[in-house]
Amino acid sequence: MSNKTESTVEISIRKKIFNWAAVAFFVYLVLVAVSTVSSGFKLFSGGTAGAKEIFEFATNPFVALLLGALATALVQSSSTVTSVIVGLVAGGLPIGIAIPMVMGANIGTTITNTIVSIGHVRDKAEFKRAFSAATVHDFFNLIAVAIFLPLEIVFGFLQTIAQYCAHLFVGDTDLSIKSLNFIKPLTKPAVGFLKDILSFIPGSNMGLAMVVIGILIILVSVTSLGKVLRKVMVGRAKDILHNAIGRGPIAGITSGTVVTVMVQSSSTTTSLMIPLAGSGVFTTKQIYPFTLGANIGTTITALLAATAISGAASEVALTIALVHFLFNVFAVVVIFGLPFLRDLPIIAADKLARIGSENKFIALLYVIGGFFILPGIMMLAAR
Template identity: 50%
Template structure:
């Protein structure tokens, strides 16, 4: 039995009627949107007096990158972190600080499939293939940051491109997209209920309490949304995967995007590939385009989160969600689209996997070093 089949077998939602799973999914989406509103409002209130000092701390783009990367590595969900970033922008976090955070979230999410590859550590040949498949995602996301972070610092291309898209979506040359919003109307009562419980507290504690409640809501909602979506969709997703692999780059990227939208997690999508490569069903090279599509598909969660925002920063919240989409799409077009760059991620991941298969401790050192020690060193150096 494959790891995918095992996950389906042990998924507690499999025993629920399908109509109940869909109903729970809608409730969890409602909870996620409520959480975004709570975090945004709480962040705005909590940082009102200390905003300048806080933003100055994170104004270095490398620190912003590290914050996004480490938070995602710890939570193991870029969808969760990107939704939190959207909420923080709604609460006043400047776009220029949020953009590197989004880039860091892309690197941080790669840790999940790398950890999954350790499940094959007992068989040297399987482990080499699985680690190769897992770290293609790592190397691609690292290269994307190396290309686009300097461009963003120098020219602000993602910020400008996403701002233009927001103007186009508003249809009237720049009116705030946060006018009448049915999502806000639906989530309003629960948000107001939490506000009533915290509003008597001093501003910093009031805002912090709302942020804490929002974080609990958003982590729970996205985690359980992923489980329910897998119980509903992974059978179809597996069929899509099998039908798309080996049929060319466009088919692989498109299928990776669609499957990730269905299961609401790029970590899940890319992790599904690792056992298939480890057991020799497919090759690491054949899943490369599919992995890139997963990067694009994961952006949908942040866009959904942004739609729940109204008020003066609504358009900025939508803008940072679109930054995530633009960044991942442009990274695919530039790195995969240009032949001289295309082979670097699979080639480097293959060379690394050969060394890790020989000395397994290198695999653990790689995970700890890339996802934790290097970010910590950057923070200490730049602080």
């Protein structure tokens, strides 16, 4: 009897080890897939050079906002776009045009976790939970822009505060925490290997192929990750994660900020939460504060980019980086702090998720139309 008990325990331990190894593997695949899509979009759209060309014809705040959103959706990285904006401001781009751009970057960066949520599309209940958790980020950022962009155009308070702070701190921003970005070194070999395999495809078409393959990897890995998470997220493991994220809004915001500062990518941070939501480990309400922390944490990249600017332009570069930081902090304080605004993103996300789970075409139309077609049309119309 004792031998049977020991054998059962050993099997149970082996299963746990195997399941956790599977979680690590599929999480890595998600990271690689997100990096592949990001690299593919950069290659297809021309990367930083392409972003600069896009920004050249920004003529008013509304066009600048749409440009920021569209460029970020194309490049799949608000970090890249905000870093480009910092460089452009240092090169003479007016801050009044740059501020709507960074706000637009906040909107565009949410497309990645929305794509990840589509990985749950085959299961209606899972897709509803995942799509809701992904789009709550969208609606929060849209509400933030709707509140703060008009106020900034009229009063310029973000620019005023940022300029004051930049004047105080310029010259004292030599500290760099780029070494904390351990995600890129982890995923770079796999993405590079994929590029080598696709090297026979000419020019930007290789970028398009990488996007397609990245999305396919996301679909497979997220589906598999969701299945494994149901097995491992029980007992103590679930309690530990809930203490970090599901304990309350302060813990959630803090966790989201810290993790995003470490990986320097809000897309990565929020994307990894979507399978947990789809699997029912967390609700949209619990993940909501975590995404707000990710918004704050992602501003570290623009701040780091500003430290690379020297001379007379350093202060103005730091100013736009601080605007990005202040915008996200104030948005969390105002929207999450005011009870009548706090639940609006959740309500909107849940409603869209219900509609999208009933009609998958509407969910797909939301992603393609909302992030690419509509901003493109509106941008052209506003010129």
